[in-house]
Each structure stands twice: as C-alpha cells, then as structure tokens.
Amino acid sequence: MKIAIIGAGLSGLTAGRILAKAGHEVVVFEKSKGYGGRMSTRRRDGASAVLMDHGAPYLTGTSPDFRNFIDELLEKGLINRWTDTVSCYTEGQILPEMPGREPREQYIAPDGMNGIGKYLGRWMDFYFSEKVGGITHIGGSRIKKSPWMINSSSINVFEADAVVIATPAIQAYGLVSTAQDELDLRKMITVLDDISYTSTISFMAGYGERNPVEWKAIVCDHPVLAWICNESSKRNFSGDMNIIAHSTDTFAKKMTEEDDPAIARRQIMKALGEVLGSWAARPEWQQSHMWRYHLPRKHLDTPFLESEDDLAPIALIGDYFQGRSMEAAYLSGLRLGTHWAEKFS
C-alpha cells in the first residue's frame, strides 16, 4: 500500500518505520523544515555552533516497549544517560533534589533530539515544508484505486491507499473535518473535539564563558517559569553556558495576547534573574519559540483510532493517546504500525 503519514513527529515516524519495513511505501508530509515535531532542535550558528533542544529536552520511560527503544538508541550512540535527579526552585531557593520524587533515569541526545527523528525516518520518503490543508476521499478502494487524495500547498495531487494523521489533536481535528462529509468520520471528530493543550514559551539563552553550574534541570514553582534546563550539561562543555527555560501555561496564554514577543522575553529574563541570580537576566544572546500545542490536558484510553472502512483506511495517532509524553507518542505509533502491518500484510 502507499501510505501517507501527516506529521514527522515521534508517533508518525515510529508507525512509518514499521510499515515501511513491512514492505509498504510510506510518504511523510511535514509542515516544518525537519524531523521530530515537538522533539526538535535548533542550531544557533556563531563562533561555536550551539545546539538547543527547544522542544522535549530528554527521554524517559518505563514501559518495556519504550525501554527497548531507549536501548536501541543507546546502542546506536544516539542518546546518553544524563541524570536521574532534577533540582527544584521553591520559596526563593534552589533545592538540589525535588522532595518526594523517585530517581528516574533521563536520556539526552548529544547531537540533538531531532537526530532521533532522522534515524527513524531512514525508511521513508519525505515532503518537508509541506502543510497538508485537507484530505479527500475520492472513492474506490485501496485494492483497485487509491481512495485518498492529500491536498497540500505545492503538490497538486497526491493519491494514497491509506492515511495516518500523526499531528496534535487540534490539528488532526482540522484535517479530519475536511473529509467528514465523504466518510463516517464524525465519531473521530467528536473524540478530538474534547482534547485541548497547554502552551509554553521556550526561551533559549547563551551567556558566554561561565563556570559550570551544579544543576542540570530545575522544576520551578514560579508564576512565569515552569522548568529550566542546563543545555551545556547535555553536550561537551565548551565553557559557554547555554540554558533553555519553559514558561508556565498561564504565562504563555497571557503572552498570546501581546503582539510583540520581546515583551515575553523581557519578563522571562527578569524571572530567570530571580531564580538563578542577576547574571541570568543578562544573556549575550536569546531566542524564543511559542508552542501552542505543548502537552495534551487529557488523553484517550486507546492507543489509536482508525476508521471501520478497511478499503479506505485512515487512522489517528499521537501523544494524546494514553499519555502526554514522548513515550505515549512512541507507543501510539508502535501499536498502529504493528496492527496495520499485520492487517494489511
């Protein structure tokens, strides 16, 4: 079958790899320029190139299937053990460990989290910078004639036998809505309508040469900051201090009303000064990224959704199935990929 996957995040790439290995032709449509979705990395070029994981900063998980995936990535040298503890900022001070939190191994990607996406994507073909605007059921069946048409900005006609929508639920809602008149997809739409997301602003900052700090990550009890990550601790420390801060959902939502992103950046720098010390309010360089769909507020109790029509297969996957993490995204892609590889063998 020719399978179109919309979204090159962890769930889409995981399903795609299984289906491609099972002999299907898998083509991925991705609206951004590269692999990984919310597991993404920015490169800041300068005197020394700096990698910043401005989406998910690390991997962790407990289920046997995700542990196997972690072992695979360790073996390929794509991830390293990072830390099993996080610090915490509360009542005006930084505690070296979060009270009551069990130690849990966390893994980072020294060459950037999006390297994991690139590794998974070796089995598929990609259209990057290609936003899918809608999908149309053109009739027929996957056995005689491709039943699906993918509508995107620059490719006029792309026909597929099956479609996997691997985007956040709100974007999936928009896509399924474009096809609902032609097939009975209303059940999917109703389920998707119920899922909303937290937002966060990722603030990336470099401070030039500084003595290394003790902490690797700080969970913050603060109105502006939720989390601070010491990016320099993830890669060979060159002497330059780089950090990423994630804002709280409340702050990010408030900032969506402001036209100028510099207003948010100024408030985040002030907050960093409060938490880390006055040096942190004066970075040498800084950038920010608004994630409107950070984490799903609730999740569904099934690993994926699929239509009942096996002649025009369509399915939904992502982290909003059974969780709100990379582990959930991986397991959703794994379950659908395995199911379809068997069903359409």
Ligand SMILES: Cc1cc2nc3c(=O)[nH]c(=O)nc-3n(C[C@H](O)[C@H](O)[C@H](O)COP(=O)(O)OP(=O)(O)OC[C@H]3O[C@@H](n4cnc5c(N)ncnc54)[C@H](O)[C@@H]3O)c2cc1C
């Ligand atoms: C700042 C931040 C911090 C996080 N921290 C953690 C953490 O510490 N631990 C953890 O486990 N998880 C964390 N997460 C969550 C984790 O990154 C996600 O749960 C996981 O990566 C989701 O994968 P996914 O495949 O479900 O979706 P995504 O990664 O969102 O992939 C969906 C893809 O679909 C693309 N897309 C959407 N619409 C279209 C369209 N119309 N056409 C084409 N392409 C489209 C998007 O561009 C995106 O690449 C964090 C996320 C963020 C943003």
